[in-house]
Amino acid sequence: MTRETDPEIRGWTILSDSKADALAVIEAAGSYDINHLQLSHHVVHNLKEVRDEGKRRLVTELTEAAHQASISDVLLWDHCLYELDYYPQGFRTGPDGTIDLDNPAFWEWVKEDYRELLRLVPSIQGLLLTFIETGARVEIQHSRELRTKQEKLAAAVNAVADVVVEEHRLKLFVRTFSYNRAEYETVIATIDLFENDKIGLMMKETPHDFFLTHPDNPLPGRIARSTLVEFDTAIEFSGQGIIANTWPEYVLARARELLAREHVIGYVARTDRFGNTRIVGRPPEINLYALKRYCEEPDVTAERIYDEFISMRYGEKSVPHVKKAFKQAFDVVTATLYTLGTNAANHSALDYEPYLSTYIRHISGKWIDPPVVWVRHGVDRDFHYWKDIVNRIAPVWAKHGHDQRHEIPWVYERGWVDMGENIDEEYLQYIITEKDFGVQAAEAAHAALEAGRSVLDPAQYEELHHYLTRTLLTARLYRAAATVYFGLRLYGRGKRHQDTDLVSTLRSALRELRETAVAIRDYPVKPPVGEWNWVADAETALRYYRFAAKSGWPSHTRGIPNRCTGVTVPLGRG
Numbered sequence: 001m002t003r004e005t006d007p008e009i010r011g012w013t014i015l016s017d018s019k020a021d022a023l024a025v026i027e028a029a030g031s032y033d034i035n036h037l038q039l040s041h042h043v044v045h046n047l048k049e050v051r052d053e054g055k056r057r058l059v060t061e062l063t064e065a066a067h068q069a070s071i072s073d074v075l076l077w078d079h080c081l082y083e084l085d086y087y088p089q090g091f092r093t094g095p096d097g098t099i100d101l102d103n104p105a106f107w108e109w110v111k112e113d114y115r116e117l118l119r120l121v122p123s124i125q126g127l128l129l130t131f132i133e134t135g136a137r138v139e140i141q142h143s144r145e146l147r148t149k150q151e152k153l154a155a156a157v158n159a160v161a162d163v164v165v166e167e168h169r170l171k172l173f174v175r176t177f178s179y180n181r182a183e184y185e186t187v188i189a190t191i192d193l194f195e196n197d198k199i200g201l202m203m204k205e206t207p208h209d210f211f212l213t214h215p216d217n218p219l220p221g222r223i224a225r226s227t228l229v230e231f232d233t234a235i236e237f238s239g240q241g242i243i244a245n246t247w248p249e250y251v252l253a254r255a256r257e258l259l260a261r262e263h264v265i266g267y268v269a270r271t272d273r274f275g276n277t278r279i280v281g282r283p284p285e286i287n288l289y290a291l292k293r294y295c296e297e298p299d300v301t302a303e304r305i306y307d308e309f310i311s312m313r314y315g316e317k318s319v320p321h322v323k324k325a326f327k328q329a330f331d332v333v334t335a336t337l338y339t340l341g342t343n344a345a346n347h348s349a350l351d352y353e354p355y356l357s358t359y360i361r362h363i364s365g366k367w368i369d370p371p372v373v374w375v376r377h378g379v380d381r382d383f384h385y386w387k388d389i390v391n392r393i394a395p396v397w398a399k400h401g402h403d404q405r406h407e408i409p410w411v412y413e414r415g416w417v418d419m420g421e422n423i424d425e426e427y428l429q430y431i432i433t434e435k436d437f438g439v440q441a442a443e444a445a446h447a448a449l450e451a452g453r454s455v456l457d458p459a460q461y462e463e464l465h466h467y468l469t470r471t472l473l474t475a476r477l478y479r480a481a482a483t484v485y486f487g488l489r490l491y492g493r494g495k496r497h498q499d500t501d502l503v504s505t506l507r508s509a510l511r512e513l514r515e516t517a518v519a520i521r522d523y524p525v526k527p528p529v530g531e532w533n534w535v536a537d538a539e540t541a542l543r544y545y546r547f548a549a550k551s552g553w554p555s556h557t558r559g560i561p562n563r564c565t566g567v568t569v570p571l572g573r574g
Contacts, residue, residue: 009073009228009266010295011036014287015529017226018044019058021278025271026065028280032292036266036380037066038128040077042274046115046135047078047127048086050120054386063123073125074254075171081110088107094142101152107159111426114163117168127164129289131157133177139415141335143478149186156194161196163253172262173200173228176219178399179208181405184494185217191223199425200226202268203534205254211343212334213373221261229258232269232285235361239534240336242276243471244329244445248290248309249302255294267291277530283467285309286326299411314460321452325468328445331377332471336478337437340389341373341433348532350540352485354557359390359398360408377437379430382465386416395489396420397560420562422488423564425497431486433504435479442468442475466525470534476518483509490550492564506569510549519540 012034014022026037027389039062043055046157052351063074084092084099091106099106105200112330118124129154131138138156139149159173164172174191178184186205201223205270206214210232218493220227231254235245259267269291272278279285286309293300293308306323336346343362346355365371365385374382378381390411411417446468453461485504490497520540547553549571553564 006252009033009036009268010292011038011228011266011268012040012060013040013230013268014043014272015041015270016272016274016276016278017058017232018276018278019347021062021272021276022062022079025063025278025280026062026069026071029071030069031065032288033146034069034071036073036075036268037071038075038077038268038468039063041126045079046082047076047117048082048116050076056120059121060123063121066111067123073171074123075126075128076121076124077130077136078127078160079130080160081134081136081138081141082455090389093187099136099138099141101138101155105154110156110159111163115167116326118163118168124170126500127160128173128175129157130159130175130177131190132183135488148189150193153186153190154195157190157199157204158193158195161194161199165196167199171200172198173202175202175230176204179361179487187351187563188219188223189227194225197225200228200265202230202243203224204230205232205258208366209362210238210323212238212250212330213338213341213343213564214363215367216257217450219483220258221263222562224263225475226265227261227263229264229267231255231267231269231287231291233291234273235284235287235348236270236531237272237343237347238333240273240530241279241282241425242348242353242527242532242534243474244326244332244442244468245279245284246326247330248286248305250330251287251290252294252300252302256298260292260298262273267295272530273532276528278528283326283464285313293393309492314456314464317455318452318460321448322464324448325445327462328441328448329471331441332438332445332475335377335434335441336475339393339482340360340383340427340434341381342385343376344482344496345395349482350537352479352481353395353542354397355405356398356558359394360401360404363390365389366408375430375434379433384416386411391417392422392424393431395557396409396563397557400558400560421489422492425490425502428483428486428490428502431482432479435475435482438475439472439479442472446472466527472514474534474537476512477520477537477541478515480509480516481544484513484548485543488553488564488567488569491569492553492567503569506548507571509554510569510571513541513545517545529555 010033014025020338040193066074094100139152146155159171164170176187178187203220204217207217220229234241239245270286271280292306307319310319310322344358363385371385374381399417425491449464466541517538527534551570552566553562555565
């Protein structure tokens with residue numbers, strides 16, 4: 001089916017189980033012409049959760065509210081299969097206690113289970129099913145008849161579709177997920193085995209996870225099935241709306257490429273990242289507005305979106321000032337939470353170590369050929385993602401990365417990354433230059449707001465002031481933490497690197513790290529909390545301070561000896 005023959009879908013996803021926030025999102029949906037709502041993660045991540053009375057009550061209340069708000073379709077998230085012990089022991093007769101997929105009674109049990117679950121939520125219109133990386137991993141269960149991973153995965157989806165689509169006449173969208181290109185080919189081969197042509201697809205705007213430096217996902221539109229594109233307007237890895245995440249240019253660029261493709265019938269945009277982090281009613285709502293305006297007017301400009309949104313929200317007189325502040329957001333985040341073109345935050349949290357994915361799994365170079373990036377932010381040069389960036393910034397323990405190396409075999413086969421500690425003076429200076437740029441952009445945003453204070457309502461000013469102050473403090477924290485973390489690794493390489501300039505740089509960074517961490521910890525107005533707890537970054541920073549100034553780094557990270565063990569920076573006076 002093509003876009004010409006299918007109705008356009010404009011969807012939102014609610015991840016948080018905060019009823020008050022979810023209802024606020026649903027109430028706002030009318031002005032965005034939303035006709036499709038997904039309830040996921042903390043509301044329902046697996047359909048089996050609706051057996052819980054509290055979950056079921058929340059689903060019912062949100063579904064009824066959505067229908068009253070003229071949202072015609074409400075879908076629940078699901079995964080197939082569930083954990084292995086969910087299924088009766090009598091079906092786990094394969095090697096090592098795996099499920100025997102050749103037993104027809106197992107599939108009938110699965111279907112009956114879905115029938116029972118769907119009867120508990122009669123008001124919904126369908127499911128959003130993930131079949132990759134699920135609890136029991138159907139592809140590793142036992143079968144002599146299903147000889148490939150694709151056949152096993154498709155068998156699970158086909159069984160669910162028999163009940164959801166054919167028996168209950170509900171909608172079923174299948175969500176794809178892969179760690180590298182080879183896995184995407186497995187997904188495509190699996191979809192080819194789907195027996196029901198009413199099964200739709202939902203694919204992310206980017207391959208694998210939501211990173212600002214990733215290319216557009218090449219898969220949407222490649223397969224002749226009705227396809228939704230999933231947008232992360234709530235910014236899971238790059239601030240979660242708690243710091244400045246206002247970038248309609250970025251949203252429009254993705255939308256123009258992805259939503260115009262054949263077989264793409266619409267979008268679904270995330271509205272929160274757990275807890276009370278909804279972006280509706282807050283500055284990052286401009287990202288949702290960008291999608292709405294694109295659908296209404298595909299040639300709309302980002303400038304017009306800034307002007308319209310800011311005028312509606314903060315008043316026409318505020319536009320020059322608030323727009324200037326909002327426009328700094330992309331530079332702040334990509335110079336702060338990213339390091340030389342790659343995301344260096346653990347789901348937005350400060351975590352240079354021991355978070356492994358920063359150095360292997362999340363590298364945008366996995367999806368770019370050739371894997372080269374131009375880094376702006378005062379650095380202004382090309383880098384090879386693996387030979388230049390990863391080989392320099394990755395610590396030794398991450399290069400070993402035993403549980404993720406299988407995702408990038410070609411990197412090691414080509415010798416793009418060696419096992420040594422390669423941070424040097426040149427790359428440390430690149431990192432510091434980049435972080436300085438992030439701080440300067442955050443300061444510019446803050447100054448723009450202050451210049452417009454007199455034309456803002458006091459409550460609106462307060463909201464934006466705290467929003468941009470958090471952004472500035474975050475930029476300063478990352479500048480200090482990056483300088484300490486990478487600088488200490490350089491210092492730990494030995495005396496030939498321990499010159500007075502490095503010592504002075506580290507001392508200054510340690511002072512800024514401690515002062516900024518305390519300012520964040522003691523900040524009087526606490527922000528929303530979801531997956532990322534902004535205030536908790538202060539403790540991470542103070543831990544880095546203690547390692548660098550007092551105790552030295554831990555002896556091992558993820559089981560690998562640490563070169564910085566026992567190495568500290570002499571603080572001197574002041």
